[in-house]
Amino acid sequence: MKLTPEEYDGLSKQASPKSKLLQDCLWAFGVGGAICLLGEILRQSYLAKGFTLTDASTMASVTLIVISAVTTSLGWYQRLAAKAGAGTLVPITGFANSVVSPAIEFKSEGYVPGVGAKMFLIAGPVIVYGLAASAVWGVIYCFIRTL
Amino acid sequence: MSTQQRTGDTIRFSEPPSIVEFGAVGGKKEGQGPLAAQFDLLFEENTFGEETWEKAESRLQRHCLDLTLKKAHCKPEQVNLLLGGDLQNQCTATAYTMRNVDVPFAGLYGACSTMAEAVGLAACFTAGGFADTVAALTSSHFCAAERQFRTPLTYGAKRTPTAQWTATASGCCIVKPQGDGPYVKAVTFGRVRDYEICDINNMGAAMAPAAAETILRYCADTGRTPADFDAVYTGDLGIVGSRLLAELLKKEGVALHNHKDCGLLLYDIDTQEVQAGGSGAGCSASVLAAHVLPMLRRKEHNRVLFLSTGALMSQITFLQGESIPGVAHLLELSSQREG
Amino acid sequence: MGFVWAFVIGGLICVVGQLLIDLTSFTPARVLVTFVVSGVVLSALGWYQPLVNLAGAGASVPLIGFGHLLAQGVMDAVESMGLLGALTGGFTAAAAGITASLVCGVIAAVSSHSHDQN
Structure with a gap:
């Protein structure tokens, strides 16, 4: 065949069905919004119980993490995510799902090399680069303060 | 020999x-x-x-x-x-x-x-x-x-x-060596083809050039065309790869009107949420054994070409940014020993 | 109104993630890393706190909020202990979320099993 990879790239782009952008975005908006709304309801109820603002936020996050872990264990979170896309990926529940799901999956390879080692297979980079960025910011902030 | x-x-x-x-x-x-x-x-x-x-x-x-x-x-x-x-x-x-x-x-x-x-x-x-x-x-x-x-x-x-x-x-x-058929009349082992598709979620596109290459070589070697057969089955090109295969063969002057893909036969792609179709080493194998060979045995097909296509990457080569090589092997199957 | 903003802002942040996945070659893992780092940057610039004030969990629950949490934690720690705070602040602020996730992970690994998607 006398086709160049560049020409083939064009052909394959034409042949590949595109994501249904509007539908995907509506799902992401609806489900992502609903998870955040649940978070806000939890936060407000913890505030009403007398938690401080920071603690109420933390408690709301922890509650969402637990809900995510339970639904992940039951296989429900994956089923919702197959439709919701970023709507279940971006909230903290998605982070919890990304920790809990490899823990469950790699149990068959043992608790140390499987569960322990592979738990942060997906979430690891988030923690690594998040904390690295925060450390950089900490140094900059420290410098700014001395000005 | x-x-x-x-x-x-x-x-x-x-x-x-x-x-x-x-x-x-x-x-x-x-x-x-x-x-x-x-x-x-x-x-x-x-x-x-x-x-x-x-x-x-x-x-x-x-x-x-x-x-x-x-x-x-x-x-x-x-x-x-x-x-x-x-x-x-x-x-x-x-x-x-x-x-x-x-x-x-x-x-x-x-x-x-x-x-x-x-x-x-x-x-x-x-x-x-x-x-x-x-x-x-x-x-x-x-x-x-x-x-x-x-x-x-x-x-x-x-x-x-x-x-x-x-x-x-x-x-x-x-x-x-002997039996009541179906018969394997000819085999064309494929050559690896890589048209620099890197998307691991688009294997059909990665494999279609290999399938086209093998079909073209078979046609050149035997003087036959896909039209000489009741059907040309490919294994696992899916929607994307099937479109591309037809397109690639058209560019080479070979018409492909009797093409069926195992990945599209195994599932109902409209209702079963399999996206572009089925794949896997078991996909073309089970469609061959459950569908293609029984049709040859019942003489509903007389002669078919059957190709299985493979994407030969690994998780490591993918992460290292390598493109995905494809290969396709062809079997000419017939319900009759002669002819 | 707080609930409406939580839904709308949270939903919109997720839509940004979806657009990145659909329109660019971003993998989900890359989206998450981008979101966390952007959260740190936006928070450092002082642009994210107003959104948190407006939308509450709508801004703190998405992963950008996690970045914001890290950045704020680092600032608090630097205030109280100087440069060393740059190393301790992030993890301290994120401790509850990370520990809760990994404890849940261990419990789930013990009590649950892999589920077929078919």
């Missing part, structure tokens, strides 16, 4: 070997698909009664091998060689199946192309007089493939529309 003919890449058998028996076993989704009634055995649970997905795949293969041998009235000790493979790292599903089957075993890896590779080699062994009974056995398991190639099964991710669904299925063929 001298009576066999090889022209170019195509081996034509003067005494075409026969696929005397075949069997297909599928899992849950396969049992809800359009070919369900044609499978020999279907399971509701993809665990197949095992604890891990890897063991489940071996169990699936074992079911397939056992029932095919039974259909062929053939004892394991009568098998001179088993050629087989799967998608697991180091081909372990097949190797672990063969721990308990006392038959010489040669493991193959051709990703989703393994079935045509295995049957093609089996035909060569039997036609060449090196073996009297050769079994070709391949499988894939959605869950085993998913946890190895993609993400944990309970991880929430949306599939892209070009992604393909790994079939939980196994197919087996018993090849002998």
Whole structure:
């Protein structure tokens, strides 16, 4: 065949069905919004119980993490995510799902090399680069303060 | 040996070997698909009664091998060689199946192309007089493939529309030098083709050039065209790869109107949420054994071309940014020994 | 109104993630890393706190909020202990979320099993 990879790239782009952008975005908006709304309801109820603002936020996050872990264990979170896309990926529940799901999956390879080692297979980079960025910011902030 | 003919890449058998028996076993989704009634055995649970997905795949293969041998009235000790493979790292599903089957075993890896590779080699062994009974056995398991190639099964991710669904299925063929058919008339082993597709979720696009290449070489070697056949089956190109195959052949002046893809036959792509179609070493294997070979046996097809296509990347090469090489092996199958 | 803003802002942040996945070659893992790092940057620039004030959990639950949490934690720690705070602040602020996730992970691994998607 006398086709160049560049020409083939064009052909394959034409042949590949595109994501249904509007539908995907509506799902992401609806489900992502609903998870955040649940978070806000939890936060407000913890505030009403007398938690401080920071603690109420933390408690709301922890509650969402637990809900995510339970639904992940039951296989429900994956089923919702197959439709919701970023709507279940971006909230903290998605982070919890990304920790809990490899823990469950790699149990068959043992608790140390499987569960322990592979738990942060997906979430690891988030923690690594998040904390690295925060450390950089900490140094900059420290410098700014001395000005 | 001298009576066999090889022209170019195509081996034509003067005494075409026969696929005397075949069997297909599928899992849950396969049992809800359009070919369900044609499978020999279907399971509701993809665990197949095992604890891990890897063991489940071996169990699936074992079911397939056992029932095919039974259909062929053939004892394991009568098998001179088993050629087989799967998608697991180091081909372990097949190797672990063969721990308990006392038959010489040669493991193959051709990703989703393994079935045509295995049957093609089996035909060569039997036609060449090196073996009297050769079994070709391949499988894939959605869950085993998913946890190895993609993400944990309970991880929430949306599939892209070009992604393909790994079939939980196994197919087996018993090849002998003589028999009542269907017959393997010719084999064209494919060359690796890479048109720099890097998207692991678009395997159809990565494999289509290899399929086109093999078909073109077969046509050049034999002077035939796809129109000379009742159907041209490809294994696992899916929607995207099927479109591209037709496009690529059109550019070379070859019309392809009788094309069917195993990945699109195995599932109802409108309702079963498999995105661009099925894939996996078990996909073309089970469609061959459940659908194509029975049609040849019932003489509903007289002559077909059957290609299995494989994407030969690994998780490591993908992460290193390498593009995805494809390969396609072709079998010319016929309901009649002569002609 | 707080609930409405939580839904709308949270939903919109998720839509940004979806657009990145659909329109660019971003993998989900890359989206998450981008979001966390952007959260740190936006928070450092002082642009994210107003959104948190407006939308509450709508801004703190998405992963950008996790970045914001890290950045704020680092600032608090630097205030109280100087440069060393750059190393301790992030993890301290994120401790509850990370520990809760991994404890849940261990419990789930013990009590649950892999689920077929078929």
